[in-house]
Amino acid sequence: MVDGVHFLSASMDARGVGHRAMASNLSDIAAMGARPVLATVALGVAAGTSEEWILECYRGMYALASEHGTKIAGGDIVRAPALLLSITVVGEVSRSRLRRRDGGRAGDVLALTGPLGASRAGLELMRRSLDIEASARESALRAFNTPAPRVAEGRWLAASSHVHAMMDCSDGLSTDAGRLAVASGLGATIVAIPTHDAAKAVAEALGEDGRTYALDGGEDFELIVAVAPRAFAHLARRFALHFGRPLISIGKLDKASGLRLHETAQPERELVPAGWDHLRYYG
Amino acid sequence: MVDGVHFLSASMDARGVGHRAMASNLSDIAAMGARPVLATVALGVAAGTSEEWILECYRGMYALASEHGTKIAGGDIVRAPALLLSITVVGEVSRSRLRRRDGGRAGDVLALTGPLGASRAGLELMRRSLDIEASARESALRAFNTPAPRVAEGRWLAASSHVHAMMDCSDGLSTDAGRLAVASGLGATIVAIPTHDAAKAVAEALGEDGRTYALDGGEDFELIVAVAPRAFAHLARRFALHFGRPLISIGKLDKASGLRLHETAQPERELVPAGWDHLRYYG
Numbered sequence: 001m002v003d004g005v006h007f008l009s010a011s012m013d014a015r016g017v018g019h020r021a022m023a024s025n026l027s028d029i030a031a032m033g034a035r036p037v038l039a040t041v042a043l044g045v046a047a048g049t050s051e052e053w054i055l056e057c058y059r060g061m062y063a064l065a066s067e068h069g070t071k072i073a074g075g076d077i078v079r080a081p082a083l084l085l086s087i088t089v090v091g092e093v094s095r096s097r098l099r100r101r102d103g104g105r106a107g108d109v110l111a112l113t114g115p116l117g118a119s120r121a122g123l124e125l126m127r128r129s130l131d132i133e134a135s136a137r138e139s140a141l142r143a144f145n146t147p148a149p150r151v152a153e154g155r156w157l158a159a160s161s162h163v164h165a166m167m168d169c170s171d172g173l174s175t176d177a178g179r180l181a182v183a184s185g186l187g188a189t190i191v192a193i194p195t196h197d198a199a200k201a202v203a204e205a206l207g208e209d210g211r212t213y214a215l216d217g218g219e220d221f222e223l224i225v226a227v228a229p230r231a232f233a234h235l236a237r238r239f240a241l242h243f244g245r246p247l248i249s250i251g252k253l254d255k256a257s258g259l260r261l262h263e264t265a266q267p268e269r270e271l272v273p274a275g276w277d278h279l280r281y282y283g
Numbered sequence: 284m285v286d287g288v289h290f291l292s293a294s295m296d297a298r299g300v301g302h303r304a305m306a307s308n309l310s311d312i313a314a315m316g317a318r319p320v321l322a323t324v325a326l327g328v329a330a331g332t333s334e335e336w337i338l339e340c341y342r343g344m345y346a347l348a349s350e351h352g353t354k355i356a357g358g359d360i361v362r363a364p365a366l367l368l369s370i371t372v373v374g375e376v377s378r379s380r381l382r383r384r385d386g387g388r389a390g391d392v393l394a395l396t397g398p399l400g401a402s403r404a405g406l407e408l409m410r411r412s413l414d415i416e417a418s419a420r421e422s423a424l425r426a427f428n429t430p431a432p433r434v435a436e437g438r439w440l441a442a443s444s445h446v447h448a449m450m451d452c453s454d455g456l457s458t459d460a461g462r463l464a465v466a467s468g469l470g471a472t473i474v475a476i477p478t479h480d481a482a483k484a485v486a487e488a489l490g491e492d493g494r495t496y497a498l499d500g501g502e503d504f505e506l507i508v509a510v511a512p513r514a515f516a517h518l519a520r521r522f523a524l525h526f527g528r529p530l531i532s533i534g535k536l537d538k539a540s541g542l543r544l545h546e547t548a549q550p551e552r553e554l555v556p557a558g559w560d561h562l563r564y565y566g
Contacts, residue, residue, distance in 0.1 A: 001361075002363045005363065042325075044367070078285060079285070081285065081365045082363070082365075084363065086325045088323050
């Protein structure tokens with residue numbers, strides 16, 4: 001994560017930056033069904049970086065890592081032209097529980113561990129003052145500053161042989177659902193875009209469609225899973241019992257390539273990836 | 284490693300930059316007596332970075348990693364204000380063979396797996412044209428562009444219970460011998476500064492003392508080890524038989540704190556760390 005590209009040290013809470021950097025790395029481990037064992041942190045400090053900012057950033061990383069039993073085992077600190085943060089997390093998983101994005105099969109149900117768009121809504125709230133309900137404001141800001149990687153959910157899901165593929169939705173549904181499908185050599189049809197209430201509230205206040213936050217916002221860290229269709233209903237019931245939240249069906253994997261959106265009573269249309277492209281300003 | 288801080292992409296060979304970045308990470312694993320299993324690479328690309336430069340840099344990393352049976356298992360690529368490279372290497376070692384810099388005991392012989400200063404000599408040759416012998420030129424440039432991390436040496440040494448502490452000498456002897464001593468709660472007396480012939484040749488051509496390259500140059504990646512004194516002669520004989528090069532005794536660890544240089548027929552003097560400080564231009 002680079003200052004000015006992935007975060008703005010001048011205007012963002014240091015602890016939140018540390019938390020989000022660790023969250024995105026833990027989320028990658030969660031998406032493989034693994035237990036995050038240890039993390040290493042390489043920090044580049046620029047001439048203007050304050051020691052207090054660095055300490056707060058570490059506190060944010062440390063608090064979230066500890067919550068998941070992950071040790072910060074080492075790292076490096078160098079000077080750099082901009083503040084930057086490179087985290088590596090090492091995870092552990094048995095071969096039979098390892099999940100990747102390329103294991104999906106045609107006909108699999110695509111499902112999400114939670115609704116999307118709240119993180120993007122939080123970012124909008126950081127940028128401007130908006131008159132929305134306190135509870136929506138609070139959950140949007142929490143989703144942005146202290147997102148929860150789905151480590152327990154990933155391990156639980158990977159324990160089922162009916163879960164064929166997983167990945168995290170950190171770059172937005174329009175981007176990541178397509179990536180899972182392509183990696184599995186398939187296409188996908190999305191029939192529902194689970195949108196977080198906070199995303200709906202913020203988008204409405206801005207005259208926008210909350211579903212675009214879910215499709216293109218990113219940084220939500222919910223997991224997308226591909227599940228054998230005959231096992232889905234039972235798995236979703238057990239998931240809801242265990243986690244107290246639904247495993248939300250959003251569509252299915254198809255033999256036909258491409259990513260389609262086909263909502264009830266709407267014509268089918270192609271979904272174009274418009275989420276985070278890590279090199280979008282490059283070149 | 285950051286462009287403009289640790290390397291200069293405009294004037295340095297991309298393959299060499301990749302090789303050296305991987306070497307310094309493998310060297311840290313070697314210094315713990317471990318086998319480097321896998322590496323992850325985070326790459327930040329700046330607006331002006333050419334694709335060919337990146338590919339060459341990866342080739343350099345990949346070739347050296349492969350040589351040591353290390354897989355490049357993943358990583359990340361982002362845009363950044365300057366080209367940067369963050370490598371993490373995961374190693375594996377049994378508990379009994381794990382060595383750290385803090386295990387040295389008073390009276391231990393300090394030894395090096397090879398002479399120092401060649402990398403700094405190579406850097407000088409990159410900067411200016413010098414009239415020196417071809418063989419010295421070649422080994423200086425090789426030491427700078429394609430240094431060899433002492434992975435086999437580290438594992439071999441760690442197999443001996445008489446080797447109490449190890450670290451790599453990547454920041455220069457004046458810095459790293461002191462670090463090992465301090466970590467072990469001790470001081471050290473250095474009685475010899477093994478200086479690479481190429482360092483002597485380049486330094487002489489510049490009217491300098493090759494020993495300052497060995498003391499302060501860094502990036503040599505030889506290992507410093509602390510060995511039980513009664514076991515040293517036998518270990519050094521076996522090392523020379525196995526590797527075809529000597530294990531060079533350079534002094535000993537003392538109860539008295541501080542780092543001293545005491546060469547034959549010279550008065551003892553304090554050695555001041557003047558090697559690489561990773562934050563020296565910071566703040």
